[in-house]
Amino acid sequence: MIDDRVLLGGVGLLERAITYMLGALHEVSPRQLARPTPCGQWDLRALLDHIDESLVALHEAAELGHVYLAPEAGAGPDDPVAAVRARAGRLLGAWTSTSQVSVTVGDAGLTTGILTTAGAVEVAVHGWDVARSVGRSRPIPPSLAEELLALSPLLVSELDRPALFAAPVEVPARAAPGDRLVAFLGRRP
Template identity: 70%
Template sequence: MTTDALAPLLGGVGLLERAINYTLGVLHPVRGAELSAPTPCGSWTLHDLLVHVDESLLALHEAAGGHVDLAPAGRTPGDPVTAVRNHASGLLGAWTSSRHTGVTIGDAVLTTGILATAGALEVAVHGWDVARATGRSRPLPPALAEELLALCPLLVRDLDRPARFAAPVPVPASALAGDRLLAFLGRRP
């Protein structure tokens, strides 16, 4: 990869911010009655998906401190929409004030750029999942999708399939970047 292609890794926090802003925009109109809706994520309801997103946000917040505990944090009680909104907002503050250059996860150490970029991928794609579950047309922002798509080969490996991601779905080469990103991750855009 060229230095230009790796720029999003170097600016991982900015990429994470854009992913969070997209997802918060998607969450804005979500109402409690929609929480039982199915999502593109296997057998998960929207409630299940939002609990997962919230747990991811909590882990990313912890990562801003330089370490992520491998023990699950447990489910956040209450309204998952409110929890995701609150934790997403707090996450950006934690990352922008962090002085860590690496994050320890178990025995591994990742750069903050890689972890923030992986977080951006998780947050953005699950934001799209929320939009799909609620029947709203909210495509991924083109520039965000392009950057995440370029970094996918570094973040998603064959070993991640089928456990974390389904097999890629074919789409035309002329498809929008967001559709190509979603298809690469096993979603039907």
């Protein structure tokens, strides 16, 4: 059973996920941007560009009430770590001052709680990906991971696999919540 407070507290979850992800960015240096990541064919620079695009979409939702699905064309920033840090700060500011209660993504309407919760899953797991890419073990905090793990089956269906997520990876039942979360999303903890 999912606690309604979790769905309603999506902005809080997003804030905690961003805080975790920002901690992983402290480990990244410019010479590591070509390293492979747990995300298929992406190197670390491509992953950081993707995180930045996700933060842009979440920012659009807070400020405009809708998300454009077509990303802007062009090269990523020279310093993707600095770009993600700056974008994350602006995003949190936008969500703390918004009055949006629903948003449109493409043609679909969503509550802001669902959108920010989905954003929290994306940001936290990609924060884990960043840490792994630079050879660090930085588990997702257990309480955050438990909440995101409870919601992930509502946000990621079999239709999302294999296009957006790999098949779940089997882990022991007693694995840490962060390991179970990343395994559900197709990563090997």
